[in-house]
Amino acid sequence: MAKSDNNLASITRQAARPKRWDDPLDPAMSDATLDMLMATEPFASMNAAAFPAATPLREILRADTAVREYAAGEIVLRKDDYGTSAFLVLDGEVDVVLRPDIDPQLLGRAPSVKKSLLGRLAQLWNNNPEPEGWSKRSPRAGDNIKGSINKDRGSVYLQDYPQIISNAQTVALKKGQLFGEISALSRMPRTATVVASTKQTRLLEFSWEGLRDIMRYDPALKAQIDRTYRSNSLKNFLRHHPLFSHLDESGYVRLCEEAQLENFGEYNWSGSYLRLAKDGDPTTSANEPLIVREGEYSNGIYMISAGFCRVSQKYGSGERTLNYIGAGGVFGHEEIANHWKNPQQEPHSLYTLRSLGYSHLIFIPTASLEKYANREMSESDFPSSPVPESMLKPAESRLSEGASAPSASLMEFMAEHRFFNGTKSMVIDMDRCTRCDDCVRACASTHDGNPRFLRHGPMIDNLMIANACMHCVDPVCMIGCPTGAIHRTSFGGEVVINPATCIGCGTCAANCPYDSIRMVEVRSNQGEFLVDEEFQPILKATKCDLCVEQKSGPACLNACPHDALSRTDLTHVTSIAQWLKRK
Amino acid sequence: MLITTLAIAGLLIAYIQYAPLYPRHAYLSGWVLFAAMLFLTFFNLRKRVPFLRVGSTGFWLQLHLYVGIFSGALFFVHIGWSWPAGIFHQLLALIYLVVFVTGVLGLWISRAFPRMLTVAGYETPFERIPYARSSLRQEAEALVLAGVDGQTSPVIAEFYHQKLGMFFMRPSNRWAHLRQSRAPQAAHVSQFDEVQRYAKKGEGEMLDKLRDLVTRKHMLDYQYALQSALRLWLFAHIPLSYSLLVFSVLHIILVHAFSGSAS
Numbered sequence: 001m002a003k004s005d006n007n008l009a010s011i012t013r014q015a016a017r018p019k020r021w022d023d024p025l026d027p028a029m030s031d032a033t034l035d036m037l038m039a040t041e042p043f044a045s046m047n048a049a050a051f052p053a054a055t056p057l058r059e060i061l062r063a064d065t066a067v068r069e070y071a072a073g074e075i076v077l078r079k080d081d082y083g084t085s086a087f088l089v090l091d092g093e094v095d096v097v098l099r100p101d102i103d104p105q106l107l108g109r110a111p112s113v114k115k116s117l118l119g120r121l122a123q124l125w126n127n128n129p130e131p132e133g134w135s136k137r138s139p140r141a142g143d144n145i146k147g148s149i150n151k152d153r154g155s156v157y158l159q160d161y162p163q164i165i166s167n168a169q170t171v172a173l174k175k176g177q178l179f180g181e182i183s184a185l186s187r188m189p190r191t192a193t194v195v196a197s198t199k200q201t202r203l204l205e206f207s208w209e210g211l212r213d214i215m216r217y218d219p220a221l222k223a224q225i226d227r228t229y230r231s232n233s234l235k236n237f238l239r240h241h242p243l244f245s246h247l248d249e250s251g252y253v254r255l256c257e258e259a260q261l262e263n264f265g266e267y268n269w270s271g272s273y274l275r276l277a278k279d280g281d282p283t284t285s286a287n288e289p290l291i292v293r294e295g296e297y298s299n300g301i302y303m304i305s306a307g308f309c310r311v312s313q314k315y316g317s318g319e320r321t322l323n324y325i326g327a328g329g330v331f332g333h334e335e336i337a338n339h340w341k342n343p344q345q346e347p348h349s350l351y352t353l354r355s356l357g358y359s360h361l362i363f364i365p366t367a368s369l370e371k372y373a374n375r376e377m378s379e380s381d382f383p384s385s386p387v388p389e390s391m392l393k394p395a396e397s398r399l400s401e402g403a404s405a406p407s408a409s410l411m412e413f414m415a416e417h418r419f420f421n422g423t424k425s426m427v428i429d430m431d432r433c434t435r436c437d438d439c440v441r442a443c444a445s446t447h448d449g450n451p452r453f454l455r456h457g458p459m460i461d462n463l464m465i466a467n468a469c470m471h472c473v474d475p476v477c478m479i480g481c482p483t484g485a486i487h488r489t490s491f492g493g494e495v496v497i498n499p500a501t502c503i504g505c506g507t508c509a510a511n512c513p514y515d516s517i518r519m520v521e522v523r524s525n526q527g528e529f530l531v532d533e534e535f536q537p538i539l540k541a542t543k544c545d546l547c548v549e550q551k552s553g554p555a556c557l558n559a560c561p562h563d564a565l566s567r568t569d570l571t572h573v574t575s576i577a578q579w580l581k582r583k
Numbered sequence: 584m585l586i587t588t589l590a591i592a593g594l595l596i597a598y599i600q601y602a603p604l605y606p607r608h609a610y611l612s613g614w615v616l617f618a619a620m621l622f623l624t625f626f627n628l629r630k631r632v633p634f635l636r637v638g639s640t641g642f643w644l645q646l647h648l649y650v651g652i653f654s655g656a657l658f659f660v661h662i663g664w665s666w667p668a669g670i671f672h673q674l675l676a677l678i679y680l681v682v683f684v685t686g687v688l689g690l691w692i693s694r695a696f697p698r699m700l701t702v703a704g705y706e707t708p709f710e711r712i713p714y715a716r717s718s719l720r721q722e723a724e725a726l727v728l729a730g731v732d733g734q735t736s737p738v739i740a741e742f743y744h745q746k747l748g749m750f751f752m753r754p755s756n757r758w759a760h761l762r763q764s765r766a767p768q769a770a771h772v773s774q775f776d777e778v779q780r781y782a783k784k785g786e787g788e789m790l791d792k793l794r795d796l797v798t799r800k801h802m803l804d805y806q807y808a809l810q811s812a813l814r815l816w817l818f819a820h821i822p823l824s825y826s827l828l829v830f831s832v833l834h835i836i837l838v839h840a841f842s843g844s845a846s
Contacts, residue, residue, distance in 0.1 A: 120634045430701040434693045434813050435709060438640070442633035456708050462701045552636045559633040561644040562693065 025207050026066030037061050037204065040090065041176050042221060051217045064210020068203050070094075070196035073161030076203065077180055077194040078107045080488060082478040084208045086181035087194075092201030095170040096179065097193045102164060107193065108156050108484040110498035112491060115549050127449040132540070134522035134530060156483055156501065161195060172197065182229050184208045185263070186306055186360045189488075212263075230256040234362065237305060243333075243373045243383065255372045260363040264289040264355035265307070270476045270513040273357060273418060288354040291361065292332065298339075298347040300365040301332040307359030307474060310415055311386045312352045319352060321411040322387040324420045326473055326571055330383040336366060340375060351387060356418065357474075388574065406577040413460040414570060418513060422470025424494070424546055424567040426453060426556065427576060431462040432564035442559030443544070452544045453516070453556070463580075468556075469516045469544040471495050473571055477508040477517060486541065489548055496545045504539030517543045587649040591656040598660045612661040613838070617831055619654040623647055624824055648690065655683050671837075675830045682827050685820040692816055696809045699763070705802035709810045712754075715803055720751035723796045730789050738781045739789065746774055747793075751800060760808035768801050 037043055038058060051057045067090065070076060076087060076094055079101060087094075104112075115123075158164055173179055173194075183190050185208055196203075206214075215222040234256050238244050244255060265288075291302060294314055302309075308326045312319035325331065335347040347366075364373075406414075414420055437455060444451040453468030475495050478486050485502040488495055497508070497517075509517040521537040522530050530538040546567070547554045554567055563582075569575045602608050626647040630640055658679055667676050700706065707715050727743045749755075756767040775794050782790060 115634075121632075123634060124631070430706070431698045433697055435697070435700070435810050436813065437709075438630060438633075445631070446634050454708075456706075456711075459706060462698075464706070547634070550634045552634050555633040557639075559630065559640050561630070561640045562697075563639075563641040564697075 024063045025205065025210070029062050029066065033067055034058055034062055037065070037067075042218075045220070046214075046218045055213055055217075057214070057217075060210050060213050064207040064213070066205045068205050070201040070203060071157055072196060072199050072201070073159065074157035074196045074201075075107060075193065075484070076196055077190045077192075078484045078487075079191065079193045080189045081481070081484055082183070082189055082475065083180065084184055084479055086184045086206045086208070086211050087179055088204040088206070089173050089175050089177050089179075090202040090204050091175060092196065092198035094173050094179070094201060094203070095165060095195050095197045096173060097165060097195065098169045098171060100168060102158075102168070102193050102195075104487075106158055106164065108498060108501035109487050110496060110500070112489055113549065114551050120550065120552075123445055127445065128525065129449070130523050130525060130527045132450055132520045132522050132542075133448065133525050133527075134540075158195065161197070165195070178224070181206075181211060181225050182233055184211065185225070186229070186233060188233065188306060226261070229261065230259075233305075234259060234261070237303070237362065241303070241383075243330075243369075246374045247372060251372060255364075255368060258365065258368040260365070262291075262302075262361045262363055263358070264291055264361065265358040270357075270511050273513050288356060290352070290354055291359075292349050292351075292353040294349055294352040296349050298332050298335040298349050298366070300363055300369060301330055301336060302353065303362040303364065304329045304331070305360045305362055308356045308418075308420060309359050309361075310354045310356050312354065313350075314352075320408055321415050322351065323411075323573060324356060324415060325386050326420070329386060331386045333383050334385055336369060353386075356415065356420075406573055406580075410460060410463070410576070411573065413458070414573070414576075417458055417465065419465055419470070419570050420573075421472040421474055422465075422514075422568075422570045423473060424469075424471040424554075425570045426466040426468035426470075426544075427566045427568045427570075427579065428455070428464040428466055429462055429564045429566075429580070430459065430464050432562045433464075433560075434562055434564075436561070438559045438561060439556035439565055442555035446547050446550055446555045447545075450520075450542070452518075452542055463576075467514070467516055469495060469546075470514060470570070471546060477512045479511055480507045481505075482507070492546075492548065494546045494548050495543075496548055497541050497543060499540055499542075502540050504541065506539065506541065508541050517541050584649065587652050590653050594653075594656055594660060602660075609661055609663070610838075612657055613835070616654060616657045616661050617835065619650050619657065620824075620828060620831060622650055623654065624828055627821060627824075651683070651686050658683070671830075672834070675827075675834055678823055678827045678830060682820060682823045685816055685823070689816040689820055692812055696813055700806060700809050703802060703805050705799065705806060707803060707806050709807075709814070712803060712807050712810070716751070716754070716800070716807075719796055719800050719803065723747065723751050723793060726789060726792055726796070730786065738778055739786060739793070742774070742778045743793070746771075747797065750797070754807045755804050756801075757804070757808040757811070760805045761812060768798070771797050771801075 038061070043057065043061065046057060048057050051060070070092075077083065079097075179194060180190065182188065184206075211225075215225060235252050238255060238259070239252060244252070247255065288310060291309065292298075294312075304325055304327055306327055308324055309329070309331070310321055311323045311325060311331065312321050314320075331351075331353050332349065335349060338345055339347040419425060435455075440451045440453070440455055443453060453466055455466055457464055457466045459465075471494050475486075475488070478488075478495065481487075482505060483501045483503055485498045485500075486495065486508045487498070504519065506519050509519050518541070519539045520542050522540050524530060532538060544554075552558055556565055557567055566579050568579055598608075605611075626643055629637065629643045633640065658676075662676060667673055723743070727740055731737075731740050756764075759767050775790065775797075779787070779790060
């Protein structure tokens with residue numbers, strides 16, 4: 001026994017077990033601040049005894065909250081940003097800007113300008129001779145926009161704020177009011193810009209984990225957030241669904257009350273995905289939370305509000321991926337509809353549903369469906385099956401029969417690498433690609449001499465998914481950008497970075513699960529690296545912007561002489577199969 | 584392609600029918616050939632402006648191919664199916680033929696090699712091949728050096744020094760890879776089998792690792808050979824195309840300067 005203990009000691013090393021509280025939102029949170037928070041509403045009214053001993057309220061506040069001070073005019077949230085935090089007003093006021101929206105450039109967005117013909121031609125001789133040259137503008141964000149930078153957080157505040165919002169409709173939020181919680185919990189973009197309107201506005205920032213935990217043990221807060229969610233986001237979501245479009249207002253209210261909200265998977269899934277991918281096994285069943293198992297009795301339907309789910313079926317001793325469905329997809333209605341047509345047939349689930357990364361689902365129980373769903377709707381209006389008919393054919397015959405469905409191995413590849421997130425993924429047919437790099441040169445020619453992607457990436461058969469920004473449906477890169485430099489364009493929805501407001505923090509690059517964002521060290525026109533006062537290089541985040549400034553669209557696509565490159569929407573499994581069939 | 588074939592057929596029929604009637608037809612075919620050459624050269628310029636909406640580069644390549652093939656027939660019509668006299672004209676004709684042949688060769692390479700590279704696997708961007716080669720060499724050297732401890736047999740170290748050192752150092756067997764020959768791999772297999780006989784029992788694992796590194800190096804060399812060819816043909820085709828244009832302009836000046844006395 002002693003010998004085996006010695007052996008164990010020789011191959012092990014003691015370490016502190018990671019704990020829930022290891023990575024607090026504010027490492028400097030003091031006991032005095034915690035005392036103040038515990039005496040403040042709504043925490044003062046919460047029943048501390050309802051929280052388990054392992055996660056007491058005080059420790060949740062210590063780990064998952066931070067008191068932030070904002071100057072008047074400082075932007076707290078930007079419309080259309082993604083974020084993981086909610087805020088509670090402790091002192092002062094904030095303005096929620098309803099309409100019209102604040103000029104995007106004031107919020108740190110890039111101006112949406114297409115280059116003129118002359119401007120495009122000038123790229124032939126006007127590109128910077130040095131890689132990542134940065135002479136045209138100052139690398140300091142504050143020098144490029146009509147605003148200033150908060151040094152601590154790197155956030156932007158608006159100069160002359162009263163003038164900016166003088167004609168805008170705003171709602172003031174005062175002490176004790178919560179905001180930003182719905183988008184934090186449901187992973188939706190922020191619906192409005194929020195700006196601090198008083199001097200020394202103090203806000204309590206919650207991480208979404210902290211908010212989730214407090215909601216779990218405090219019914220009042222849960223009810224408040226639930227009410228807000230059901231009366232706004234959920235009602236809008238259900239109102240647009242054909243199953244319920246015939247309902248009147250009172251019908252929607254009752255349906256929203258009966259619907260259940262469920263979250264699966266890790267909110268910031270890119271981190272865990274990257275860790276699992278490093279270990280070589282990112283998508284085993286254990287890593288994908290089970291939502292519905294094939295063969296189980298079907299109690300209702302799942303409507304996907306955010307994130308992605310994998311639909312699979314038993315095959316041998318494993319599960320074969322048949323489809324992945326994202327926001328707007330519905331699962332489980334086929335079984336219920338069959339049961340309606342033939343009451344003798346019990347509604348057992350035809351497929352297994354698992355969450356890929358994070359997903360936010362709305363569950364409508366069968367009883368509610370029977371009360372509120374439109375059972376008379378035409379076949380064409382009925383939600384499409386979670387699995388296209390073509391995917392149910394034997395894998396070998398899918399393409400040969402001309403069906404628009406990819407092979408089983410391609411489906412597994414797409415799920416393993418989470419490529420179904422991309423709306424403009426760079427897919428290269430390596431049977432046609434002559435490796436000439438004309439696409440790379442074209443990219444460089446439209447980006448001041450610097451290519452914004454790597455013509456390399458994971459491959460399956462003859463397909464390569466290159467390391468180029470995929471302009472994701474669920475852009476995890478946008479979570480946590482302190483200045484809002486990474487954002488979606490208002491017209492095409494491309495995910496772009498405003499170099500003028502990027503402070504080089506690297507949050508977006510660390511979040512991107514596809515390694516598509518590069519941090520570059522910027523240089524002067526003479527090729528000298530720009531460094532700060534501590535001789536640390538000044539960084540900027542760079543990525544494919546789908547040539548938003550060019551009227552001709554993506555240069556890489558135009559430049560390929562062999563029709564080997566495509567910017568494909570991988571959120572639909574059929575699009576890649578159709579592209580492959582073009583030959 | 585059908586249009587090109589019909590155009591070539593029409594050209595040949597017109598040549599047979601009307602050439603005897605129009606002795607100065609070479610002027611017409613010459614100017615059309617020069618226009619075709621200008622158009623063909625324009626393809627390279629098109630590739631430099633991917634930001635202009637003037638049709639996809641793929642479409643321009645198709646035009647480049649069809650006009651290029653047509654120009655071949657036109658060239659023979661222009662020279663009257665006989666090798667020209669005089670050094671200048673012979674040089675001009677030779678440059679045209681080299682440009683044409685490298686173009687056809689490039690077309691074949693561009694169609695055939697990508698699939699071969701994909702099937703072979705170990706896809707590596709061309710610029711990263713030297714780094715990948717260096718990594719393989721360092722791995723192999725570390726493996727062999729780790730075995731040189733005075734207790735193991737010197738067989739593997741000698742084998743590495745004599746047979747594998749240079750192999751890992753630089754690209755190897757380029758022509759064999761271009762011919763799709765497996766002879767170099769087969770030679771290494773038999774060399775490994777021979778070394779296995781004299782190695783100690785415990786050295787088997789090291790040999791297996793070394794064998795794996797050699798296999799990867801062959802795959803890398805294959806990538807290098809084919810990707811080099813995919814690039815190198817352009818180094819002949821494009822500069823010679825510009826030379827051809829310059830020579831053609833000189834040819835036009837000479838022909839028109841002396842056309843009075845010629846007729």
